[in-house]
Amino acid sequence: MYKIVKKEVLNSVVVMMEIEAPYVAARCEAGQFVIVRVDEDGERIPLTIADFDRERNTVEIIFQVVGYSTTLMAKLNEGDYLQDFVGPLGQPAPLNKEWKRVIGVAGGVGAAPLYPQAKKLAEQGTKVDVIIGGRTAELVLLKEKFEKFCDNVYIMTDDGSLGEQGVVTKKLQELLDAGVKYDHAIAIGPLIMMKFVVALTKKPEYNLPTAVSLNPIMIDGTGMCGGCRVTVGGETKFACVDGPDFDGFEVDFDQCMKRQTFFKEEEHECMMKLQADQMQN
């Protein structure tokens, strides 16, 4: 069992938890993830390591409440325990020390997995700018945390309630057109956002190499089920062991998007049942 030592509700749909997990805390690196089971019959869900503290033996996760398991998890409080918490899984993000300046692009809860990568880049001396997008001001995550070490933090909201109105790619294109020189981009967010970022950075006039973080449906997270397969550069990869970060120029985003919907029906039924149970209690 893994103790929740801290819980913070970041906005109406996103929760941060700090979990006591000595093995994970001791070895994890930016870009890696854990698999969590909330309770005895729980499903295994992957979540990115958003931060860690090797001295306190803790790991932070930041998750959006989207369905059954995340709903259950959000109900837990400080002092409660998670049934299972295993990691660190996946490859550390390939962050090159030679990069002089990097642009991070995050959408929604994608700011959480971007944070440890951006922080590590800053620590190694790379200049980091980030663009954080959210539907409204409330859903823009981690602005203050990024501001501590980023040169520029640009905020984009759909309704203009914070920063500028528009999507993240609008700001990215502005920066690129203004001639800001980046060695690399890292885009993390909904697949559709990453697809559009790559469509932009891949244009011959920009040709800005872009890493993306894929989030296919996983079970074991150790290469055992093959359920997390994605097509990268025409080859099948297991995102849990070969990724989750990949060269965005090579990713078949349409296939990824399709595969995420495999269990939509069953997930929905499960959620309906949870809601019905809650109404009764």
Place this chain on the structure above:
Amino acid sequence: MPNMSPTKVPMPQQDPNVRNKNFEEVATGYTAEMAMEEATRCINCKNRPCMTGCPVNVPIPGFIEQVAAGNFEKAYEIITSENALPAICGRVCPQENQCEGKCIRGIKGESVSIGRLERFVADYHMAHGAKAELNIEKNGKRVAVVGSGPAGITCAGELAKKGYDVTIFEALHKAGGVLSYGIPEFRLPKSLVAKELENITDLGVDLETNVVIGRSLTVDDLFARGFDAVFLGTGAGLPNFLRIPGENLLGVYSANEFLTRVNLMKGYKKGEVPTPVKVGKRVAVVGAGNVAMDAARTAKRLGAEEVYIVYRRGAEEVPARKEEVEHAKEEGVIFKLLNNPVEIHGEDGWVTGIEVVAQELGEPDASGRRRPQPIEGSNTVIPVETVVIAIGQSPNPLIRQTTEGLETQKWGGIIVNEETGESTREHVYAGGDVVTGAATVILAMGAGKKAAKAIDESLKEM
């Protein structure tokens, strides 16, 4: 006077048309009377040919003699002197190629049903036996066992009995390896696996789940933490795919994914657990080993109306246990032998069918089996919504990628000294599927036992 009946006492079973809709155990087991009757079929051969077929040397005639006399606890003691997991082996060993394949009675008529008797004795003990008093003197030395499948638990148990402090590290949240995540409930009830595991932890073995060696800790970390030796029993868990077009369509599973969703994650309790599993009306399972039979029979139980086994070789080459093939047929699984899949068809991202080419058998290949050759122009499409790929697994690369000095075969198997299980890295041993490639429970146990002996011999001197 021995019982000269040419046939085995039949095994009581659930009716095929009932059991193909539930997940309860198919074969319900001998009663004491049936077991004693079957036991009298053994003629107690002096040279004990049956034992040469058992990879762990269970004293077969010795235990059967006790069953015949009604001394079931004594029989249990005799079996467990060599085999720590009799309830499991009695159910899943490919007996026809092992102990029973060598039984004298099998020459004229059917062999003695050694597997069923072993199962009976183990089940009897679980229901009636007392827990043995343990008096183990610790020797102060520590061994780390990686993986809690049959190889790992056997190695751990043997070492614990010799006084070692043993910790098993398991990547998943539950111990048992394939016994827990792969082999379905209707063939190997999980409560029984849990009980056999309890016997091991009762010996004082520590079990740490949720630790992935190569990620959470490395093999070097284990030595740094004071372990004197490491045994790798990590199995062959990496699923192979066909590498044909359409394999990433929705509706295509590896057998590992499908069975893990159903077994480990309890997907068979539909509507009660959150891990989803989706099965179409029509399902094609590619392959014909035990894994394929399990997937096909599971699909049937989850409500599929038509389930096909698609296999490129012929009936003689089918590698699954004979009993599983018979059970699958009884339950209505349709065998499409001599058919090689070449493409999975889809529409809007979802599977609609699997295209196969009929095969004919040519000359024997390197494996000694006749090589299937395509019959030009014989392509047909079997309409299905679900495809399960069950064509084998290879060892997972996480450990070999993170352990210096550990040499492996090209296909990923860890290279060991066959006599001792010693790898090319000092004090690191390995056994089971990670060495042999996907094989059997009993071979994995045999390897775990052998390595335990070698580890003891090497550490005793230190």
